[in-house]
Amino acid sequence: MTFAVQTRNLDVGYRNADDSVTVLSGVDLAVEAGEFLTILGPSGCGKSTLLRVVADLLEPLGGEISVLGDKPHTVRSRRDVGFVFQDATLLPWRTVAANIGLPTVVGGRHASKFDPNRITELLQLLGLDGLGDRFPHQLSGGQRQRVAIARALLNEPKLLLMDEPFGALDEITRDRLNDELLTIWRRTGTTILFVTHSIMEAVYLGQRVMMLAANPGRIVNVVDIRTAKSPDNSCKREDPAIISAMAELRQMLEQVS
Amino acid sequence: MMRRPLPRWATISLPIAGALSIILAWQFLLPAAGVPSYIAPTPTRIAGVFQQQWALLFDNFWPTLVEALSGFFIGNISAVLLAVVFVYSRVVQAAYFPVVLFFNTIPILALSPIIILIFGLGMTPKIIIAAVICFFPTLVNMIRGLNSASHNEQELLRVLSATPWEIFWRLRLPRSLPMLFSSLRIASATAVIGAIVGEWIGSDKGLGALIIQATFNYQSDRLYAAIVLSSSMSIAIFLSVVMIERRVIRYI
Numbered sequence: 001m002t003f004a005v006q007t008r009n010l011d012v013g014y015r016n017a018d019d020s021v022t023v024l025s026g027v028d029l030a031v032e033a034g035e036f037l038t039i040l041g042p043s044g045c046g047k048s049t050l051l052r053v054v055a056d057l058l059e060p061l062g063g064e065i066s067v068l069g070d071k072p073h074t075v076r077s078r079r080d081v082g083f084v085f086q087d088a089t090l091l092p093w094r095t096v097a098a099n100i101g102l103p104t105v106v107g108g109r110h111a112s113k114f115d116p117n118r119i120t121e122l123l124q125l126l127g128l129d130g131l132g133d134r135f136p137h138q139l140s141g142g143q144r145q146r147v148a149i150a151r152a153l154l155n156e157p158k159l160l161l162m163d164e165p166f167g168a169l170d171e172i173t174r175d176r177l178n179d180e181l182l183t184i185w186r187r188t189g190t191t192i193l194f195v196t197h198s199i200m201e202a203v204y205l206g207q208r209v210m211m212l213a214a215n216p217g218r219i220v221n222v223v224d225i226r227t228a229k230s231p232d233n234s235c236k237r238e239d240p241a242i243i244s245a246m247a248e249l250r251q252m253l254e255q256v257s
Numbered sequence: 258m259m260r261r262p263l264p265r266w267a268t269i270s271l272p273i274a275g276a277l278s279i280i281l282a283w284q285f286l287l288p289a290a291g292v293p294s295y296i297a298p299t300p301t302r303i304a305g306v307f308q309q310q311w312a313l314l315f316d317n318f319w320p321t322l323v324e325a326l327s328g329f330f331i332g333n334i335s336a337v338l339l340a341v342v343f344v345y346s347r348v349v350q351a352a353y354f355p356v357v358l359f360f361n362t363i364p365i366l367a368l369s370p371i372i373i374l375i376f377g378l379g380m381t382p383k384i385i386i387a388a389v390i391c392f393f394p395t396l397v398n399m400i401r402g403l404n405s406a407s408h409n410e411q412e413l414l415r416v417l418s419a420t421p422w423e424i425f426w427r428l429r430l431p432r433s434l435p436m437l438f439s440s441l442r443i444a445s446a447t448a449v450i451g452a453i454v455g456e457w458i459g460s461d462k463g464l465g466a467l468i469i470q471a472t473f474n475y476q477s478d479r480l481y482a483a484i485v486l487s488s489s490m491s492i493a494i495f496l497s498v499v500m501i502e503r504r505v506i507r508y509i
């Protein structure tokens with residue numbers, strides 16, 4: 001089977017003029033197509049850096065990586081990857097609908113066809129009905145993040161990379177968006193790599209949780225929690241199996257921090 | 258403490274009342290205090306100039322307006338184009354930005370006689386002076402504006418495989434507009450100043466020439482009328498810029 005993301009002995013980091021800084025080294029990772037993988041780790045360990053390498057926003061320092069069976073660059077130019085940043089990164093001069101439609105006006109010959117029905121559908125899917133004509137500054141933080149997700153979904157990416165997308169939201173909004181994200185994931189079958197600082201969120205969303213450590217940056221463990229959840233990857237937050245998975249991860253995170 | 262904004266009628270009528278009170282004081286208190294009319298003619302006398310010498314004022318208004326507007330467009334358009342070149346070519350920017358910086362340190366009053374020497378006494382040198390005076394602030398603001406897209410915004414467009422043209426048109430240009438308009442607003446006043454300074458140095462037409470002639474002939478009421486016209490011109494250009502800005506930048 002082809003993996004959505006597969007790496008062998010991958011080193012990621014930053015190249016400067018004369019030297020380079022390795023952030024994560026020896027990353028061996030295989031994410032199955034359709035999988036929901038969450039990523040936990042202390043601040044500065046390289047979670048964002050790893051996602052940026054997968055998205056071809058950064059060249060790896062060494063090792064091998066294939067995304068959807070291809071080079072990251074090929075995949076990015078085909079626009080098979082969606083990215084959601086921690087701050088929604090909406091363009092303030094575009095309305096909500098126009099922000100969601102951004103992939104229809106950029107991308108050269110890969111630009112998506114403009115289809116008003118598709119935008120209406122996404123507005124509905126993310127609970128943004130009636131907000132299409134607003135400008136970003138007229139939205140709440142949660143609504144802005146929904147717009148960013150709708151925009152990332154417009155061209156139906158096979159792989160969705162999310163870097164702490166709900167980090168700045170209150171708990172109630174975050175829980176609600178978690179449920180909506182799971183619904184979208186089930187419906188679209190897209191592979192998701194999701195970075196978070198919240199152990200609860202990592203367990204609630206992920207089928208597997210990848211734990212990273214800093215100094216030196218590396219993968220410590222990939223915890224499979226599918227057994228603690230229903231087959232459709234749903235769970236109750238107060239389920240004892242979930243609570244014990246969270247306790248295990250918390251211990252792990254304390255050790256590497 | 259948050260102060261409640263003034264009601265709408267007050268935001269319009271208070272400035273009018275303020276201006277009226279000063280005009281009334283000028284009309285009645287200054288003469289009463291013994292200020293001679295060759296220093297400060299009363300508002301009614303200035304209004305009289307507008308009534309009696311309308312043709313003269315009008316004849317001198319047009320050249321200045323044409324010079325100021327042409328300079329405004331030429332200066333700002335070339336600044337925007339050069340900013341785009343600088344932003345896209347680091348080599349050109351490294352080579353020529355210091356030269357531009359150096360030119361900007363020359364006071365426009367020192368530069369104007371040279372421009373007049375080169376281009377003679379027609380409208381051209383005044384247009385060039387007005388253009389030069391608009392050019393630099395717009396160049397600097399436009400460079401900053403074009404570079405003001407955030408790291409995330411640029412990465413967002415990279416993830417979407419945007420072409421360089423799309424990145425310019427969909428991100429960098431709209432990002433730069435607020436800064437561009439803030440320098441256009443300043444340029445609406447400086448373009449008029451540039452045209453008038455040019456007319457001072459060498460012209461027998463235009464509001465600048467009228468100001469100089471009126472000064473030397475002690476026609477202070479005509480001098481004040483010319484000043485009122487020049488500032489009305491700046492205000493008119495300023496308001497046009499603001500109106501266009503409101504249409505272009507509809508968010509926030």
Ligand SMILES: Nc1ncnc2c1ncn2[C@@H]1O[C@H](COP(=O)(O)OP(=O)(O)OP(=O)(O)O)[C@@H](O)[C@H]1O
Nearest residue numbers: 014021023041042043044045046047048049050197
């Ligand atoms: N452009 C850069 N050049 C050099 N080093 C960088 C650059 N960006 C980030 N780093 C360093 O790389 C390391 C990993 O950064 P990264 O942003 O991937 O961490 P993170 O795990 O996402 O942290 P957080 O949880 O705080 O978001 C950090 O030590 C950071 O200082």
Ligand SMILES: [Mg+2]
Nearest residue numbers: 047048049163
């Ligand atoms: Mg990060």
